[in-house]
Amino acid sequence: MKNNDLKSTHFSAEIEQLSIYDYDKRLGYNPDFLGSSYSVPHPYFRPDLKEDIALLKDGSTILDYTHFSIVMSKSRRLAYYTVVNIDGALLKEVKRGKDSWYIDPRIDACEQTGPELYAGNDLDRGHLVRRQDPIWGEEANQANEDTFHFTNCSPQHKDLNQKTWLDLEDYLLNNTENFKLKATVFTGPVFGSDDPDYRGIRIPKEFWKLAVMVKKDGNLSASAYLQSQANLIRDLDFSFGDYKTYQVPVTRIEELTGLDFGELRKHDPMAKPRAAMLRIVDFEHENHLPLL
Template identity: 65%
Template sequence: MLRGDQLPQINGDLVAMQQQQALRRYIERTGIRENSAHELKSKSPLEVDTRERASFRRAIINPLDGLAIERIIGNNDLFPISYLEGGLKAGRAVCRIEVRDRLGRVLGYGTGFLVSPCLLLTNNHVLENEDAALFSLGQFNYELGLDLKERRAVNFRFVPGRFFMTDAKLDFTLVALEELSSDKSPLSEFGFLPLLRPSGKALIGEYVSIIQHPGGAPKAVTIRENKITDVVDDYIQYSSDTMEGSSGSPVFNDEWIVVALHHAGVPDPKGNGQYIANEGIRISSIVDFVRSQQSGLADDRKMLLDAMMKQWQFNDIKAETMPAEELSIDSYDGLTGYDPAFLGEEYTVPHPTYSSNVVQDLAPVSSGGTILHYTHFSIVMSKTRRLAYYTVVNIDGNQLIDVQRDNDKWYFDPRIDRLYQCGPELYSGNSLDRGHLVRRRDPVWGDKAEEANRDTFHFTNCSPQHAYLNQNTWLELENYILDHAENDKLKVTVFTGPVFRTDDRVYRGVQIPAEFWKVAAMVKVDGTLSATAYLQTQKNLIENLEFAYGAFKTYQVPISRIEELTGLQFGELRDHDPIDSPEVQVIEVALDIKV
């Protein structure tokens, strides 16, 4: 934590205010804290804290770590050597914040850390407003190597115009960073630290660690030197015999899960310039605040929050314990789904045909056939993969309507067996998004826009996509197609689906597709039909679903290539593909990430 006297230019008054409020809380809780300390002499943290918090603390312990409980109750300080590796991995997401003014002058330093592929968390008193963020830098890799020499720092600018949320009471700021540094290094190289909503990630009497840039110095860590003395309202207070850590540092439990955002020292009321404790804002309080603001955000900002908002769950959690709904089967009456003649009678685009092995794997619909019809789109499901083989949607660029997102309420489809649908148990506590195959905005047009919006929130219409793919390049490809439809008032037909390979990795009992494809057909202004196909990969993103991130690319490929990969046949669309020839096999597509 940067002391007020170290930061005369940047928010010195805010720092002093936070410290005085922390001292007030400390004094008010003195009696309770002393009683807790007395209890801890004879009881373990698991016994002293509330039953609910202690229950969750047990729940997030890796069952393979046989010494974890012994550490918590203070009977053993042994760790597996992988603990150090976990700290190094967690530390990658922590950066020094160089606070600058409009002229580029350095005003001071703080600490921040990535909590999603492109969002960073720090204190409000470090980045108080959008202007402060706009001229400042996030400096990753600013640390000493084994030779005790400084490593090369990687500088990223903040992009508050893309996302900025702050609150002075909770003393936090959540802000977007650019995705390429000044030297073109990708932000994805540094990963991010997931934030878990439930309370109980660390208990009174337990020790925590802080990764920080103290006083703007190279990255440092205090390992288990801070004992939690109190948990009150939105705050955690902890003792420390180490130097104060930088404002905005993550506070970790022994599993390297973030439990608090470090923000203030508790000054000694004797006025001797010393500190009697430190204080952090509880992550559960920050997450609850962000959730309370989410409904009022624009869709693009809501999407940026998705990776941060996922709650941690056990890998073996059961589907019936997780929230999901099912509409009455009558609500699907009269739905005709995708219209093959949507582009015009002379440009009919039928559903694809299938190879014999695909036919055997199609999930049967209760009313007959294998096609699930929704509003303006249709879906065909795989029994064995429990995901869509493909979706197909009609987009009318002349009638698109802006309908608000429905708070991400997802539904099972009662028209096919629940066994053929992946539910929320696949997507919790990791970096997998429920990636819409039919994008939410695509079928939302005409007098049934509201129904179409709701229909896109079916588990049949989502496929596990890594958050970094779903919220970046895949989104830009969807924007590219939809923007052309809307701006040029075009009608467009879009087929979308995953590539199923036999060697796709298995995660929670589901084979996770490594590639996704789109085939878009439209009638151009000159009256001719055009069909193009695209392929994107997330293979290098899903090697480790909890921590790994990496670059990926978009390719325009011949429609015949999609047919080879999927077993689907698109018939005459191949004749209208400008690159479907032996001479052209693949074209790398440059999609600009908009901020």
């Protein structure tokens, strides 16, 4: 798939809001997408985090969009995690368009982070569910629009969002498309106690992804990745330092986030690693444990 996501989100975009009724047909993430034998449910929250989950106005906790879903944090005003179904055999090309960003009316606006955070600095509106991931099937155009919700973005320094993060996203999406695979991808920030405050929002220093798919041998694979922007956000007017991607055990993501991914940790190629983490130098030459 050609990459047309290189355009920076570092710009003035139109802000819109749909009617709450416009979301009635959004079915969201399907836990049985990989097959009934490989059901992948939403993660469980550590008990002390449950009170911080933003509630929808109907009292539920999951924001459903087209082929993906999101659970939000009230205190951080960002997503705890997103989860998307990707069908590599049905992916479509959809142009970005005018990039209108939406406030989701199903939760209070004060529990979302809007455009004011991203103005006049080096922070991008970093898509958590990558724009291209849910764009497949008959609902491709709707899925494209749905990714432009503020609930689906998190503040990422432009050098992370447009370089290291993009390389990881390309690797995951290219695998699903090239091999015509289905995949489930969880994504989110790490909410650290020492995350810096900027314009009233604490900026995550780390982000993670957990990619789940059925391997060629018919077994499930769950691979976790961790990236840091700590050096990049020390001073948002001056970027310095390096940024790397690490493949880590699923249990490491659980420790950092307070999320419990259950059976997925049993299908992790890093479950019995030679090291606690593996630095990825080059996805193309696979100096890491491959997905398949």
